Amino acid sequence: MRPDHQVRRIPWAVLVFVAAACVPWLGSRFYTFLATDIAILALFAASLNLLLGYTGLVSFGHAAYFGIGAYTCAILMKTYGMSFALGLAAATMAAAACALVFGAFCVRSTKIYFSMLTLAFAQIVWAICFKWNSVTGGEQGLSNVPYPNLGWMSSLPMIGSLRAGDHYYLLVLVLVGVAFACLKRIVESPFGSILTAIRENPERAEFVGINVRRYQLASFVVAGAFAGWAGALFGIFNRGVFPDFAHWSKSAEVLIMAILGGIGHFWGPAVGAAILILLNQQINAYTQYWPLILGVILIVLVFVFPRGVFGAVHAGLQRLRNRRHA
Amino acid sequence: MLDPAFLLAQCISGLTAAMFLFIVASGLSLIFGVLRVLNFAHGSFYMIGAYMAWQITRWAGANSVSFWIAVPGAALAVALLGGIVERLFLRHLYGREELYQLLFTYALVLILGDVARIVWGTQQLTVARPAGLAGGLEVLGIVVPHYNLFIIALGPAIALACWLLLSRTGTGRMVRAAAQDREMLAALGADVGKLYTLMFMAGSFLAGLGGALVTPVRSIVPGMDVDIIVEAFIVVVIGGLGSFWGTFLGAIIFGQVLAFGILIFPGFSIFAVFVLMALVLVVRPSGLLGREVKR
Numbered sequence: 214m215r216p217d218h219q220v221r222r223i224p225w226a227v228l229v230f231v232a233a234a235c236v237p238w239l240g241s242r243f244y245t246f247l248a249t250d251i252a253i254l255a256l257f258a259a260s261l262n263l264l265l266g267y268t269g270l271v272s273f274g275h276a277a278y279f280g281i282g283a284y285t286c287a288i289l290m291k292t293y294g295m296s297f298a299l300g301l302a303a304a305t306m307a308a309a310a311c312a313l314v315f316g317a318f319c320v321r322s323t324k325i326y327f328s329m330l331t332l333a334f335a336q337i338v339w340a341i342c343f344k345w346n347s348v349t350g351g352e353q354g355l356s357n358v359p360y361p362n363l364g365w366m367s368s369l370p371m372i373g374s375l376r377a378g379d380h381y382y383l384l385v386l387v388l389v390g391v392a393f394a395c396l397k398r399i400v401e402s403p404f405g406s407i408l409t410a411i412r413e414n415p416e417r418a419e420f421v422g423i424n425v426r427r428y429q430l431a432s433f434v435v436a437g438a439f440a441g442w443a444g445a446l447f448g449i450f451n452r453g454v455f456p457d458f459a460h461w462s463k464s465a466e467v468l469i470m471a472i473l474g475g476i477g478h479f480w481g482p483a484v485g486a487a488i489l490i491l492l493n494q495q496i497n498a499y500t501q502y503w504p505l506i507l508g509v510i511l512i513v514l515v516f517v518f519p520r521g522v523f524g525a526v527h528a529g530l531q532r533l534r535n536r537r538h539a
Numbered sequence: 540m541l542d543p544a545f546l547l548a549q550c551i552s553g554l555t556a557a558m559f560l561f562i563v564a565s566g567l568s569l570i571f572g573v574l575r576v577l578n579f580a581h582g583s584f585y586m587i588g589a590y591m592a593w594q595i596t597r598w599a600g601a602n603s604v605s606f607w608i609a610v611p612g613a614a615l616a617v618a619l620l621g622g623i624v625e626r627l628f629l630r631h632l633y634g635r636e637e638l639y640q641l642l643f644t645y646a647l648v649l650i651l652g653d654v655a656r657i658v659w660g661t662q663q664l665t666v667a668r669p670a671g672l673a674g675g676l677e678v679l680g681i682v683v684p685h686y687n688l689f690i691i692a693l694g695p696a697i698a699l700a701c702w703l704l705l706s707r708t709g710t711g712r713m714v715r716a717a718a719q720d721r722e723m724l725a726a727l728g729a730d731v732g733k734l735y736t737l738m739f740m741a742g743s744f745l746a747g748l749g750g751a752l753v754t755p756v757r758s759i760v761p762g763m764d765v766d767i768i769v770e771a772f773i774v775v776v777i778g779g780l781g782s783f784w785g786t787f788l789g790a791i792i793f794g795q796v797l798a799f800g801i802l803i804f805p806g807f808s809i810f811a812v813f814v815l816m817a818l819v820l821v822v823r824p825s826g827l828l829g830r831e832v833k834r
C-alpha cells in the first residue's frame with residue numbers, strides 16, 4: 214500500500230515520456246490511437262489513485278467527474294464554439310465544483326457507505342447525461358465534437374508533416390504530462406503526507422489536529438479536477454461524448470486499472486491503464502465477451518495479486534535484493 | 540391534474556414497484572447486516588432469478604401452475620448459486636479490506652452478465668401473467684391488475700415473515716448475534732461459517748424471488764441487473780443499511796416519490812428520488828432507521 218519513496222536512479226518517467234512522444238513517427242494511425250487512449254486513461258486512473266492509494270477512500274463513482282469534464286468541454290466547444298483552452302479549463306473547474314458538492318456528502322460517511330454514495334452520485338450524473346436531451350444529446354450523446362485548432366503545429370519543423378490525429382496526440386501527451394507532474398508534486402507535498410497519514414489512521418490524524426474530513430474533501434476535489442481534465446481530453450479524442458462516460462461500469466473499469474497496476478505506487482495505475490487497454494485490444498479481436506474475461510482477470514487479481522503488477526514486481530525485486538545482500 | 544383516479548393509479552404503481560424493490564433490497568440489507576459485505580452482484584442474482592423463471596415456465600409448458608413452480612424454483616436456484624459463491628470465494632475475503640470484497644462482487648456482475656447473454660441471448664423475454672391473476676380490479680374508473688394487488692400484499696407478508704424469523708426463532712437470534720459480534724458468537728461455539736453461508740443464501744433467495752416475481756410485469760433484458768442494484772442501493776441508503784424495517788420504509792418512499800415525482804419533474808422523476816436521498820443524507824447520514832455504525 215505504501216507509495217514508494219525510494220530514490221530513482223533512472224528517470225523512468227522522462228524516458229517513457231520521450232518514448233511516447235516518438236509514437237507518431239512509427240507512422241501507424243492505430244498506434245497513435247492506442248497511445249492517446251492509454252495516455253488519457255493513465256491520467257484518469259492516476260487521479261483516482263489520489264483517493265484510493267493515498268487517501269484510502271474507495272470511490273466507486275469516479276467516472277462522474279470524467280464524464281462531467283468530457284461533457285463540459287464538448288458542449289462548450291461544439292454548441293458554443295469556444296476554444297479548446299477555455300473548454301479544458303471550464304471542464305476542470307466544473308468537475309472540481311461537482312466533486313466539491315458531491316464530495317461534501319460523501320466524506321460524511323466512511324468505508325462502504327462512502328463507496329455507495331460515490332456510486333449513487335455518479336449514477337445521478339449518468340442519468341442527467343442520459344435524459345437531458347436538449348443539452349447533452351441524451352442517449353445518443355454528442356457526436357462530431359470539433360478538434361481543437363492545431364493549425365499552428367503544421368508550421369513547426371518535423372511535426373508539420375504529421376496527421377491531425379498525431380498533432381492532437383502530442384497535445385494530449387504534453388497536457389497529460391503536465392497533469393502527472395502536478396499530481397506528483399501534490400502527493401510529495403506536505404498535503405500529500407497528510408493524506409497518507411489519514412489513510413494509515415484517520416483517528417490518529419484527527420488527534421494530531423488534522424481536520425480529516427476537510428482533507429478528504431480536498432483530495433476528492435483534486436482527484437475530480439484531474440478526472441475532468443482527462444475527460445475533456447478523452448471527449449475530443451473520441452470525437453464524441455456519451456452517457457457511458459459517467460456510467461458506473463466506467464468507474465469500475467478505472468478502479469480495475471488502478472488495482473491492476475498497483476495502488477501502492479504512483480505510476481501503478483498508469484501501468485494498469487496501459488495493460489488493460491492493450492489487453493482489451495487483443496482480446497476484442499477474438500471474442501465479444503470482454504466483460505467475462507475482465508471479470509476473470511479481476512478475480513485472479515483479488516485472490517492472487519492484490520497489490521497489482523507493481524506490487525508483485527516490487528516484491529520480486531525486493532526478494533532478489535535481499536538475496537544479494539545476504 | 541389532481542384527478543383522484545390518476546393519483547390512485549400512481550399510488551398503486553408506486554407501491555407495486557416498491558414491493559419488488561423491497562424484496563430485492565431486503566436481501567441486500569440482510570447480507571450486509573450480517574456479513575458486512577456489500578454485494579454488487581445482488582442485481583445479477585435478481586437478473587438470474589428472472590431468467591430462471593422464464594426458463595422454468597418454458598420447461599413446464601403453458602399451464603396454470605407453471606408460474607407457481609417457476610417462482611420458488613428460480614429463487615431456490617439463485618440461493619444455490621449464492622451458496623456456491625459464498626463457499627468457494629467470498630468466505631476467503633471476510634478478513635480483507637472492503638475494496639477487495641467490492642471488486643470480487645463486481646467481477647461477479649461482469650461474469651454473470653455475460654453468462655446470461657451467452658445462455659439466454661440479448662433479446663427481450665417475457666413471461667405471461669399467471670392464470671389466476673390475469674384479470675384486473677376496476678376502481679374509480681381505472682383497472683388495477685390483480686397481479687399488482689398480489690405483489691402489494693406479498694411484500695408486507697414477506698417482511699413480516701422475515702421479521703418473525705429474525706426475532707422469534709433460534710436461528711434468527713443467532714443471526715442477530717452474528718451481526719453484533721461474530722467473534723463472540725464463534726467463541727460461544729456457534730458455527731458462524733455455516734450461518735454466513737445460510738444468510739448469503741437467504742439474501743440471494745430474496746434477490747432471485749424478486750427477479751422471478753417481476754417477470755410478468757417487466758420484460759427480461761440484459762442490463763436489468765445494473766438498474767436494480769442502483770435502485771436497491773438508494774433504497775437502503777434512504778432506509779438505513781442493515782435495518783430491516785428501514786429497507787421496507789425506504790422502498791415505499793422510493794416507489795411513491797418515483798410515482799409522484801412525475802408531477803414535479805415531468806420525465807425526470809428519478810431526480811426526485813436522488814434529491815430525496817441527498818436530503819435524507821443531510822439530515823440523517825446513516826439513513827432513516829439506520830443506527831450509527833460502530834468503528
